[in-house]
Amino acid sequence: MLRRTVASGSSMMRMAKLPLSSRTALASATTLPRRHYSPAAAVKLTNDISLETHTDTQMASRDQAAARAEASAGSSAKAAAIIDEIDTSGRTALNAAYQENTGFGTRPIYMDMQATTPTDPRVLDTMLKFFTGLYGNPHSNTHSYGWETNKEVETARDHIAKLIGADSKEIVFTSGATESNNMVVKGVARFYKKTKKHIITTRTEHKCVLEAARAMINEGFEVTFLPVDEAGLVDLKELEAAIRPDTCLVSVMAVNNEIGVIQPLKEIGQICKKHKVYFHTDAAQAYGKIKLDVNEMNIDLLSISSHKIYGPKGIGALYVRRRPRVRLEPLFSGGGQERGLRSGTLAPPLVAGFGEAARLMHQEFESDQAHIKRLSDKLVKGLLANDHTNLNGSASHRYPGCINVSFAYVEGESLLMALRDIALSSGSACTSASLEPSYVLHALGRDDALAHSSIRFGIGRFTTEREVDYVIKAISERVEFLRSISPLWEMVQEGIDLDSIEWSGH
Amino acid sequence: MPATPSRLQVLSLYKQFIRNSNQFNNFNFREYFLRISREKFKENAPIQDKEKVAKLYEAAQRDLGVLKRQKLISQMYTFDKLVVESAKDQGDSRS
Numbered sequence: 001m002l003r004r005t006v007a008s009g010s011s012m013m014r015m016a017k018l019p020l021s022s023r024t025a026l027a028s029a030t031t032l033p034r035r036h037y038s039p040a041a042a043v044k045l046t047n048d049i050s051l052e053t054h055t056d057t058q059m060a061s062r063d064q065a066a067a068r069a070e071a072s073a074g075s076s077a078k079a080a081a082i083i084d085e086i087d088t089s090g091r092t093a094l095n096a097a098y099q100e101n102t103g104f105g106t107r108p109i110y111m112d113m114q115a116t117t118p119t120d121p122r123v124l125d126t127m128l129k130f131f132t133g134l135y136g137n138p139h140s141n142t143h144s145y146g147w148e149t150n151k152e153v154e155t156a157r158d159h160i161a162k163l164i165g166a167d168s169k170e171i172v173f174t175s176g177a178t179e180s181n182n183m184v185v186k187g188v189a190r191f192y193k194k195t196k197k198h199i200i201t202t203r204t205e206h207k208c209v210l211e212a213a214r215a216m217i218n219e220g221f222e223v224t225f226l227p228v229d230e231a232g233l234v235d236l237k238e239l240e241a242a243i244r245p246d247t248c249l250v251s252v253m254a255v256n257n258e259i260g261v262i263q264p265l266k267e268i269g270q271i272c273k274k275h276k277v278y279f280h281t282d283a284a285q286a287y288g289k290i291k292l293d294v295n296e297m298n299i300d301l302l303s304i305s306s307h308k309i310y311g312p313k314g315i316g317a318l319y320v321r322r323r324p325r326v327r328l329e330p331l332f333s334g335g336g337q338e339r340g341l342r343s344g345t346l347a348p349p350l351v352a353g354f355g356e357a358a359r360l361m362h363q364e365f366e367s368d369q370a371h372i373k374r375l376s377d378k379l380v381k382g383l384l385a386n387d388h389t390n391l392n393g394s395a396s397h398r399y400p401g402c403i404n405v406s407f408a409y410v411e412g413e414s415l416l417m418a419l420r421d422i423a424l425s426s427g428s429a430c431t432s433a434s435l436e437p438s439y440v441l442h443a444l445g446r447d448d449a450l451a452h453s454s455i456r457f458g459i460g461r462f463t464t465e466r467e468v469d470y471v472i473k474a475i476s477e478r479v480e481f482l483r484s485i486s487p488l489w490e491m492v493q494e495g496i497d498l499d500s501i502e503w504s505g506h
Numbered sequence: 507m508p509a510t511p512s513r514l515q516v517l518s519l520y521k522q523f524i525r526n527s528n529q530f531n532n533f534n535f536r537e538y539f540l541r542i543s544r545e546k547f548k549e550n551a552p553i554q555d556k557e558k559v560a561k562l563y564e565a566a567q568r569d570l571g572v573l574k575r576q577k578l579i580s581q582m583y584t585f586d587k588l589v590v591e592s593a594k595d596q597g598d599s600r601s
Contacts, residue, residue, distance in 0.1 A: 104588075
C-alpha cells in the first residue's frame with residue numbers, strides 16, 4: 001500500500017480529502033482486493049497489542065537445556081565406556097554451574113548492591129509525574145511551570161540535606177559521586193593553589209578520587225596516598241603526621257566500596273579541624289546507610305550518589321559547607337546554577353527521585369538496618385563455615401551490607417563464571433573489566449592469589465532470606481567443586497606448604 | 507483534623523496493602539512490600555492516640571495509592587523469574 005501511494009501521489013491527495021470511514025474502505029478496496037479489513041477489526045487489533053514487554057529468554061534457555069540433555073544422552077551412549085570419567089566430571093561441572101529444568105526461573109539473584117541498587121518503586125512513582133506533566137525548567141522563574149518544578153526540586157534538596165544534618169542551601173546537585181569527587185579534589189586544590197600545594201588521600205579510595213588526585217600531580221601538586229592497616233583502616237597518627245602547612249585537602253572515603261570498612265570519620269574530622277584543613281569524604285556507599293552528621297563529624301565536603309540508595313542513576317550531590325565557607329573552583333562554566341558551582345539545567349525527574357530515595361532512606365533506616373544486619377550475619381556465618389575462607393576488612397568497623405570474602409585456592413573469576421545464577425563481582429564495577437587483582441585488597445596486604453579469589457556480596461533493602469540461603473548453598477557447593485579439580489588444593493590437603501614450592505620458570 | 511478510622515477500616519487497609527503487595531510481578535519488590543507492610547502495621551498497632559492514628563491512616567492511604575500504581579507498572583514490564591522463584595509462583599493477578 002505504501003508503495004502504491006508513493007508511486008501515485010495524486011491518488012493520495014484524493015484520499016486525504018475523503019472522510020475517514022470511506023478512506024479506509026477505499027484503501028482496502030484498491031490495494032488489497034482479497035482481504036477485507038472492517039473498521040471494527042482494526043480497532044480490535046490495536047487493543048490486542050500487549051502492554052507487556054517480556055525479556056523472554058526463559059523459554060529459550062529451557063529449549064537449550066532440553067537440547068543439551070538430549071545431545072549428552074546420545075553421546076554418552078556411544079562412548080560411555082571410554083570417556084565415562086571425563087564425561088561425568090564434565091557433567092557435574094555443568095550441573096553445578098546451571099540449574100536447569102528444575103521448575104525455577106533463570107534470572108540471577110542480584111547481589112551486587114555496591115555497584116548499583118534497584119530503583120525503589122516509590123521513587124519511580126515520584127519521578128513519573130515529571131515525565132507526564134511537570135516538565136517545566138526549574139530555573140524559569142517567570143511562569144508557574146518553572147515554579148512548580150522548582151518547588152519539587154527544593155523539597156528534594158531538603159530531604160537530601162536532612163539525612164546528613166546539613167542545610168538545604170549546602171547541597172549542590174551533580175551527575176553523580178564521580179563528578180562530586182572530581183569537583184572537590186580538583187576544585188578545592190585549584191582555588192587554593194597559590195598558597196597550598198598538598199593533598200592527602202588514602203590508597204583504598206575509589207578510582208575517581210585516586211585518578212583526580214593523580215591529575216593534580218600533573219598540575220604541580222603533591223599528593224600523599226596514606227596506607228591502611230590490615231583491617232583497611234587509616235592510622236590517625238600517620239594522617240596527622242602527613243598534614244603539612246600547605247595541605248589544602250584531606251579526602252578519606254566513609255565506607256569502602258569493596259570491603260565495606262567504615263573509616264573513623266569523627267576522629268579524622270577533629271584532626272582536620274585542628275589543623276585547619278578541609279575534610280572531604282566520599283560517602284557514595286555510606287550516605288543513608290550509616291549515621292552521618294556533617295557538623296558532628298566536622299565534614300566540609302561530602303559526595304553523595306543517588307543510585308546507591310535505590311534512587312535513579314545519573315544524579316548525585318555534593319555537600320559544600322557554608323560556615324566557614326569552603327571555596328572551590330567550579331569544573332563547569334555556565335549559567336551559574338547551583339550557587340555557581342555546577343552550571344547546567346537540573347534534571348527535575350532525577351532530582352525528585354533522588355530526594356524521594358533520600359526520604360525513604362531516612363524513613364526506613366531502622367527497618368533496613370535490622371533487615372540487612374540479620375541477612376548479613378547469616379551470610380557471613382554461612383560462607384565462613386567453609387574451610388580456608390576469610391572475611392576481608394575490619395570485622396567491627398564495617399557496614400554489614402558489604403561483605404568481601406576470600407576463598408583460598410579458588411580462582412575468583414572462575415568462581416564467578418561458575419556462579420551464573422548469582423550476580424556478583426570480585427571488586428568494583430569499574431575495574432571488573434580488567435582481570436587485575438583488586439588494588440584495595442592489595443593495600444590491605446593481601447597477596448595476589450588471595451586478592452584474585454575474593455568476592456564481594458552486597459545486601460540491600462530488597463534482598464530476601466530465600467536468596468541468601470540460595471547463595472550460601474550455591475557458593476559452598478561450587479567452591480568445593482572447584483577445589484576438587486584444583487591441584488593446589490590437593491597439595492594443601494597433603495600438607496604441602498605452597499610457599500615452599502619453587503615454581504619452574506614460565 | 508481528619509476523622510479517626512475504625513478498627514474495621516484499618517484492617518481493611520491492611521488487607522489492601524497485602525493484596526497489592528502480593529500482586530507485584532517482581533519477586534524482590536513483592537517480598538519487600540509484604541515484609542514492610544506487615545512490619546509497619548504491627549509496629550503501629552499499639553498506638554492509641556486518636557490524632558496520631560488518623561494521621562497514620564491518611565499517610566497509609568497515600569502509600570496505598572503508590573502501591574496500586576506501581577503494582578500495575580510491575581505487571582506491565584515483566585522479566586524472567588529469579589532462580590529462587592518457582593516458575594509457577596504467584597505475582598500475577600490475572601493468572
